[in-house]
Amino acid sequence: xxxxxxxxxxxxxxxxxxxxxxxxxxxxxxxxxxxxxxxxxxxxxxxxxxxxxxxxxxxxxxxxxxxxxxxxxxxxxxxxxxxxxxxxxxxxxxxxxxxxxxxxxxxxxxxxxxxxxxxxxxxxxxxxxxxxxxxxxxxxxxxxxxxxxxxxxxxxxxxxxxxxxxxxxxxxxxxxxxxxxxxxxxxxxxxxxxx
Numbered sequence: 001x002x003x004x005x006x007x008x009x010x011x012x013x014x015x016x017x018x019x020x021x022x023x024x025x026x027x028x029x030x031x032x033x034x035x036x037x038x039x040x041x042x043x044x045x046x047x048x049x050x051x052x053x054x055x056x057x058x059x060x061x062x063x064x065x066x067x068x069x070x071x072x073x074x075x076x077x078x079x080x081x082x083x084x085x086x087x088x089x090x091x092x093x094x095x096x097x098x099x100x101x102x103x104x105x106x107x108x109x110x111x112x113x114x115x116x117x118x119x120x121x122x123x124x125x126x127x128x129x130x131x132x133x134x135x136x137x138x139x140x141x142x143x144x145x146x147x148x149x150x151x152x153x154x155x156x157x158x159x160x161x162x163x164x165x166x167x168x169x170x171x172x173x174x175x176x177x178x179x180x181x182x183x184x185x186x187x188x189x190x191x192x193x194x195x
Contacts (some may be wrong), residue, residue: 007053015059015073016050022066023048035098036065064092067120069113084114091123097135104129104179107191122191126152126181136176141195143173150187153180 023033030041037044039058046052054062056070063070069084091110095103110121124145136155145154146168154161154169156177161169171177173193181187 010053011050013074015054016048018073019044019062020048022068026066033062033065037061038098064094064109064112067109067112067117068115071113072115075115084111086110086113093125096137102129103127104135104181110190118194120193120195122193124179124189124191126150126179126187126189128184129180131180136178138176139173139193141173141193142170143177143194144168144170144192146190148188148190150185151182152187152189153182154178155180 023030030044033039033044034041039061043052044062047054047058059070059073063072086109091108093106093108096105096107097103105124105126107122107124110123111117111119145152145163147163147165149165151165152163154163154177156171157175162182163169
């Protein structure tokens with residue numbers, strides 16, 4: 001049971017409102033957010049409505065889904081981060097879809113501590129996937145890929161683009177697209193998305 005004094009102090013940060021705003025900005029439902037975080041939709045609903053205050057590990061799990069730091073929820077909104085340094089050891093690796101056993105790629109956010117980002121940058125590592133088995137996905141905005149190593153097949157709608165190390169591509173990411181590593185050699189890329 002949280003005392004009234006602590007409840008009042010925590011309420012001032014508006015964590016639930018900020019969480020809801022992040023979720024709606026990504027057009028994500030409570031069930032989908034629950035799949036990404038491993039938290040129940042009922043718990044997430046209580047957090048958003050301020051009926052319950054999250055623990056720091058719970059809030060961090062949610063933060064990582066939206067690529068924001070904890071300071072997004074607790075920082076002074078008048079003081080904006082103009083620099084956000086991410087050390088390699090701080091990055092977390094995620095599959096393309098929560099719980100995916102046959103993920104076509106894994107990604108690591110390269111800019112998660114930055115507040116109010118104008119873009120999202122990721123390091124991606126692609127796995128071999130049988131031709132035609134890639135899971136197409138789409139999201140608002142544009143995407144840019146710079147292939148660091150390996151050979152990658154990028155299917156955008158019905159067109160296939162084969163990329164080799166050093167190649168780059170920019171495309172409208174609202175069009176369904178999927179990735180497939182070609183060959184046995186490792187395949188990694190810098191991926192930038194813009195909402």
